[in-house]
Amino acid sequence: xxxxxxxxxxxxxxxxxxxxxxxxxxxxxxxxxxxxxxxxxxxxxxxxxxxxxxxxxxxxxxxxxxxxxxxxxxxxxxxxxxxxxxxxxxxxxxxxxxxxxxxxxxxxxxxxxxxxxxxxxxxxxxxxxxxxxxxxxxxxxxxxxxxxxxxxxxxxxxxxxxxxxxxxxxxxxxxxxxxxxxxxxxxxxxxxxxxxxxxxxxxxxxxxxxxxxxxxxxxxxxxxxxxxxxxxxxxxxxxxxxxxxxxxxxxxxxxxxxxxxxx
Amino acid sequence: xxxxxxxxxxxxxxxxxxxxxxxxxxxxxxxxxxxxxxxxxxxxxxxxxxxxxxxxxxxxxxxxxxxxxxxxxxxxxxxxxxxxxxxxxxxxxxxxxxxxxxxxxxxxxxxxxxxxxxxxxxxxxxxxxxxxxxxxxxxxxxxxxxxxxxxxxxxxxxxxxxxxxxxxxxxxxxxxxxxxxxxxxxxxxxxxxxxxxxxxxxxxxxxxxxxxxxxxxxxxxxxxxxxxxxxxxxxxxxxxxxxxxxxxxxxxxxxxxx
Amino acid sequence: xxxxxxxxxxxxxxxxxxxxxxxxxxxxxxxxxxxxxxxxxxxxxxxxxxxxxxxxxxxxxxxxxxxxxxxxxxxxxxxxxxxxxxxxxxxxxxxxxxxxxxxxxxxxxxxxxxxxxxxxxxxxxxxxxxxxxxxxxxxxxxxxxxxxxxxxxxxxxxxxxxxxxxxxxxxxxxxxxxxxxxxxxxxxxxxxxxxxxxxxxxxxxxxxxxxxxxxxxxxxxxxxxxxxxxxxxxxxxxxxxxxxxxxxxxxxxxx
Numbered sequence: 001x002x003x004x005x006x007x008x009x010x011x012x013x014x015x016x017x018x019x020x021x022x023x024x025x026x027x028x029x030x031x032x033x034x035x036x037x038x039x040x041x042x043x044x045x046x047x048x049x050x051x052x053x054x055x056x057x058x059x060x061x062x063x064x065x066x067x068x069x070x071x072x073x074x075x076x077x078x079x080x081x082x083x084x085x086x087x088x089x090x091x092x093x094x095x096x097x098x099x100x101x102x103x104x105x106x107x108x109x110x111x112x113x114x115x116x117x118x119x120x121x122x123x124x125x126x127x128x129x130x131x132x133x134x135x136x137x138x139x140x141x142x143x144x145x146x147x148x149x150x151x152x153x154x155x156x157x158x159x160x161x162x163x164x165x166x167x168x169x170x171x172x173x174x175x176x177x178x179x180x181x182x183x184x185x186x187x188x189x190x191x192x193x194x195x196x197x198x199x200x201x202x203x204x205x206x207x208x209x210x211x212x213x214x215x216x217x218x219x220x221x222x223x224x225x226x227x228x229x230x231x232x233x234x235x236x237x238x239x240x241x242x243x244x245x246x247x248x249x250x251x252x253x254x255x256x257x258x259x260x261x262x263x
Numbered sequence: 264x265x266x267x268x269x270x271x272x273x274x275x276x277x278x279x280x281x282x283x284x285x286x287x288x289x290x291x292x293x294x295x296x297x298x299x300x301x302x303x304x305x306x307x308x309x310x311x312x313x314x315x316x317x318x319x320x321x322x323x324x325x326x327x328x329x330x331x332x333x334x335x336x337x338x339x340x341x342x343x344x345x346x347x348x349x350x351x352x353x354x355x356x357x358x359x360x361x362x363x364x365x366x367x368x369x370x371x372x373x374x375x376x377x378x379x380x381x382x383x384x385x386x387x388x389x390x391x392x393x394x395x396x397x398x399x400x401x402x403x404x405x406x407x408x409x410x411x412x413x414x415x416x417x418x419x420x421x422x423x424x425x426x427x428x429x430x431x432x433x434x435x436x437x438x439x440x441x442x443x444x445x446x447x448x449x450x451x452x453x454x455x456x457x458x459x460x461x462x463x464x465x466x467x468x469x470x471x472x473x474x475x476x477x478x479x480x481x482x483x484x485x486x487x488x489x490x491x492x493x494x495x496x497x498x499x500x501x502x503x504x505x506x507x508x509x510x511x512x513x514x515x516x517x518x519x520x521x
Numbered sequence: 522x523x524x525x526x527x528x529x530x531x532x533x534x535x536x537x538x539x540x541x542x543x544x545x546x547x548x549x550x551x552x553x554x555x556x557x558x559x560x561x562x563x564x565x566x567x568x569x570x571x572x573x574x575x576x577x578x579x580x581x582x583x584x585x586x587x588x589x590x591x592x593x594x595x596x597x598x599x600x601x602x603x604x605x606x607x608x609x610x611x612x613x614x615x616x617x618x619x620x621x622x623x624x625x626x627x628x629x630x631x632x633x634x635x636x637x638x639x640x641x642x643x644x645x646x647x648x649x650x651x652x653x654x655x656x657x658x659x660x661x662x663x664x665x666x667x668x669x670x671x672x673x674x675x676x677x678x679x680x681x682x683x684x685x686x687x688x689x690x691x692x693x694x695x696x697x698x699x700x701x702x703x704x705x706x707x708x709x710x711x712x713x714x715x716x717x718x719x720x721x722x723x724x725x726x727x728x729x730x731x732x733x734x735x736x737x738x739x740x741x742x743x744x745x746x747x748x749x750x751x752x753x754x755x756x757x758x759x760x761x762x763x764x765x766x767x768x769x770x771x772x773x774x775x776x
Contacts, residue, residue, distance in 0.1 A: 011614030019618065042636050097531040108754035109747065110712045110727075116719075116735050117743055121558045192624035200628045200716065211628065218632050230633060234625040241624040322674050341680050348678040350671040357771045358693040367689065368679040399771045419679070 020046060041223045049231055052224040060213070060232050067209040068236055070126055071198035074133025075191060075240075081134065082141030083183065089142075090149040090175070100146075107139055115200050129201040133194040140193075141186040148182025149175050184248040191240040199233050210236065268455060269296035269319065269423075274328035276314050276481075287480030288314045291328065294474060294483065301449060301456045303466035303473045305512065311481025312459045313427055319457065320346055320425050332423070340423065344372050347421030347454070349429040353408035355400040362387070362396040365415045372419070386414040389448055406437040410444075417448065424454040428461065442468055443497050450494060467508045468495060475515045485515045560741040569745035576730075580749045583727040584757075586642055587714035590649025591706050597650065598657030599699070605658075606665045606691065616662055623655035627713050631720040641721040641729075648717040653706040660702035664695025697772045700765040707757050711750060 023046045031039035040048075053060060089096040114135075119128045152175055160170050202211025210233050217225035271294040278286045289311040296302055304312040317323040319330055321337035332340050340346060355364045362383050369379045387393050390410040400408055409429060416424060430438045442465060449456060460466050466473045467489055475485040489508055491499060499505055542548060544561050552559075560568075569576060601619065605612025627648065634647040668690065676686045718728025727750050734742040 007610070008613065011611060012617050015611075015614045015618050038636070094531060097528055098535045099532075101532045102536070105751070105755060107708055108711075108758060109751045110708075110715050110754070114747060116731060117740070117747070120735055120740065121552075121554060192626070196626035196628055199626050203628060203720070214629065214632065226632070230629045233629045237624040237626045238621050241621070317674075320674075320678055322677055341678065344679050346678050348675065350674065352669075352671055354669065354671040354675050356672065356690070356693065358696070358769070359771075368675070371676075371679050371681045371685055371689070401771065425678075 044224065044227055048224065049227045052228040053231065056225065056228060060210070060228060063208060063210045063213050063229070064232055064236055067198045067202055067211065067233075068195065068240075070129040070201075070209075071133050071194045071236075071240070074130040074198070075137045075194040077130065078134035078137025078190065078194070079141050079187060082138040082186070083145050085138070086142045086145035086149060086179075087171070089146050096146075103139060103143060107143075115197070116204055119201065119204055125201065125206045129198050129206075132197040132201060136193045136197050137187075137190040140189040141183065144182045144186030144189075145179055148179030151182075152178045180252055181248075184244065184252065187244045188241060188248075191244045192237040195233075195237045195240045199236075266298050267295045268298040268300075268333060269294075269457075270331040271295070271315070271319070272329050272331070274315065274318060274325045274330060276311065276318065276323070277326045289318075289325070290480035290482050292476075292481070292483045293328075294486075296455060296457065299453055299455055301458065301469060301471050303458045303460055303470040304476060305460055305463065305466040305473050306476035306481075307461055307478060307516075309478040309481070310476040311478070312461075312476050314481065315476075316425055316427050316457060316459050319423075320348060344368075344419065345422040347416030347419045347424045349409075349412050349416045349424070349426040351428045351431060353400070353405075353412040355408055355411055357400055359400075360396065361392065361398050361400070361403070361411050364400070364411055365418050368415060368419055382418045382420075383414075386418045389417065389451070390414045390444070406433050406441065409433065409441070413445070413448070417452065420452070421454055424449075424452075424456045426456065426458045428459050430465070431461065438462075438465065439497055439500075443495075445469065446493070446495055463509050463512050464500065464505075467491075467505060467512065468500060473512060475512060477516065477519045484519055485512075487512055487515070557738070557740065560744055564741045565744045565748060568739075568741040569748060572742060572745065576745060576749050579725055579727050579730045579746065580753055582642075582725045583645075583711070583714045583718065583750070584753055586645035586717075586726070587649055587710040588757075590646040590714065591653045591703075591710040593646065594650040594653030594710075595657040595702065595706060598654040598702070599661050601654070601658040602661035602665055602695075605662050606687075609666075612662075616659065619655050619658050622651075623659070627652055627716055628720075631717045634717065635720060641718065641724075641726070644721050645714050645717045645726070649710045649713045652709050652713040656705045656709065657699070657702040660698040660705075661695050664698030665691045668694060696769050700761065700769065703761050704758065707761060708754060711754050715750065 023043070027039070027043045027045045030036050030043050031045075036042065085099065089099055115128070115132055118131055119125070122128045122131065156174055156178075157170065160174060165173070199209070199211040199214075202209035203215050206212050210229055214226060214229040214233065217223070217229060271292060273291045273293055274289055275287070275291050276289040278288055280286055292311075292315060304315060306312050314323065318325050319332075319337055321341040330337050355361075356367065359367065365383050365386060366379055369382065374382070383396070387396055390413055392407060392410055392414070395403065395407065400411070403411070409432075413429065416426075430441055433441065446469060458466070458469055470489050473487045473489060474483065475487065476482065477484040487508065491504060491508070540562050544563055546556075546561070548554070549556065549559060601615070605616050630648050630651055631644070634644040638644040638647055672690060672694075673686070676690055681689070714726070715728035715731070718726040719732055721729070727746050730746045731743045734740075734746070
């Protein structure tokens with residue numbers, strides 16, 4: 001089955017238009033056919049949401065910037081910690097033995113559920129936002145990175161061993177480049193989650209950020225602003241995902257088109 | 264035995280690769296295959312031998328020419344389920360045991376259950392895997408897996424057995440053993456066999472006729488009749504006649520200067 | 522044998538050492554925390570023991586919502602994957618949209634579901650359903666379509682019909698991917714259920730419990746809820762691992 005790139009774009013575009021149209025039609029039905037009194041709350045017309053977003057672009061952008069920048073900072077910190085831990089685990093069997101089970105268990109801890117507790121401990125909105133985003137990023141990054149480091153072919157290692165390459169060089173020339181696609185798989189999973197974490201902390205009592213806008217507008221029943229901030233936050237998540245994908249295409253051009261392994 | 268059963272008439276296959284160039288995989292190949300014959304399609308990679316086999320199997324459509332089998336098209340034969348195919352890889356379904364892998368095509372063809380069981384027993388015995396029926400593919404060696412693939416094709420009692428480099432992934436010792444086994448099995452069936460290979464001694468050892476194909480474009484270079492007595496055993500490989508055939512075929516390739 | 526012992530002993534020793542240091546107050550010293558900010562392990566255990574019935578009841582509320590939502594979401598996701606397989610050209614585009622969907626923050630979903638459903642339970646199930654859909658759709662799609670070389674040719678050579686190919690080849694082939702999706706969804710569904718409880722009108726569940734106890738400054742109780750939630754998650758995860766071991770014992774990952 002071969003689908004050309006051009007065709008693929010066309011199909012995706014048709015889908016996108018189809019979904020937007022479907023939304024408008026459903027909103028229309030809800031308002032004029034079912035005559036629901038809650039229509040403009042439950043499912044307002046998409047174009048009215050876009051108009052609201054346009055009118056409040058400044059405010060929404062400012063709030064998004066706050067949320068997104070904290071998510072990005074936490075994401076970067078978490079990614080660095082995850083990569084370092086993965087390298088350490090691949091270097092030391094003992095460390096892997098100790099850390100790996102906890103890595104798996106830590107995935108089962110409802111991390112986002114910890115948000116209020118962490119907020120209670122550090123008492124600082126920005127800091128807890130960064131901590132949670134980092135914590136959430138670190139897991140998928142380190143697990144995927146480790147599985148990449150461990151799946152290097154024995155022959156490739158022996159090639160370097162045969163010419164007595166130093167450990168540092170083995171990592172620089174072979175292990176790290178080899179593990180890059182795996183790293184990006186982890187980053188792709190983590191990026192939207194870091195944004196989610198940041199928005200959640202907003203909603204738990206921050207003073208700025210897109211989550212605050214969402215919650216305030218909900219409580220004050222300004223539904224157009226509410227829907228506009230919901231859509232904005234959805235866009236933030238999607239943008240973060242595609243930023244990672246673009247970074248992958250840029251740094252690993254040979255990898256484009258291929259899907260990485262998911263751990 | 265002598266009647267023409269499969270007619271390959273001026274079959275051509277042209278691919279367009281990613282760069283937009285046209286590749287002539289097969290250039291106007293014609294060939295008659297008799298009923299009950301064992302023929303080999305021999306040539307280096309790129310000579311179109313697998314392409315030709317896949318066209319006969321109706322897995323590919325030629326860009327030009329046609330194939331007539333018993334007065335019908337390959338599609339008719341496929342729909343009538345008269346093909347048995349053995350691929351380059353064993354193609355076992357990981358989630359089925361050896362027995363159930365052999366059973367798979369028969370399930371699809373609606374062979375009655377009782378008959379299935381007896382045929383599986385028979386073919387397992389034939390390929391020498393009697394005690395391995397309950398094993399999963401991952402518990403078998405490569406050679407054993409390929410035997411299962413052969414048993415699966417044979418279990419259909421196919422009129423046409425198509426084999427696409429079935430032993431190319433195996434070591435030389437296993438390959439020679441399976442060559443001998445294959446001839447013994449074939450002796451008990453009445454199938455017409457089309458065997459694709461890039462190994463000259465293998466094609467000589469197995470075939471009634473060797474079809475020599477050369478690449479760029481894929482062309483029929485020569486047809487060599489192998490008049491060696493049957494049944495053939497591996498000792499045959501040491502005989503001067505065998506060497507003569509091998510040398511003769513090797514010369515065919517040198518002449519066209521690849 | 523020696524390795525197996527080491528595999529268990531090392532992490533166990535580390536865990537005990539960490540809990541001991543935490544109990545003796547070193548964690549507080551390093552992070553400069555007061556005891557009321559971070560309770561010590563024994564205090565958490567005692568609190569949990571004292572409030573066990575209530576904790577289990579809240580846990581049950583959250584988990585049942587998470588479980589039902591996961592099942593519905595996974596079923597819908599699987600159906601999307603099947604449809605995308607039947608119509609490859611259009612289905613693939615649909616899957617790209619689903620991927621984008623997956624990047625949407627869960628937290629934005631909770632308030633929306635609040636608008637649609639009046640009860641906390643329905644709202645929770647709604648959120649979890651949507652969260653679990655994408656992972657299943659994407660994994661199942663790749664399992665239904667990443668077939669070993671020639672396995673499709675084998676089917677064609679005996680003129681198998683599409684439905685037979687689906688039943689005998691694609692379906693069993695995607696089982697490992699379905700389990701991968703389930704493993705992802707266990708954690709995701711519990712997290713989604715807890716988060717949805719933060720914003721719901723509900724008065725039960727782990728999420729509500731954590732929020733409520735923190736409001737009342739009962740940190741130990743909040744922590745004990747986290748412990749229960751994690752244990753429950755690990756337990757469901759193990760059940761899925763055991764199921765996986767039985768259902769796909771033929772797969773490379775199980776050897």
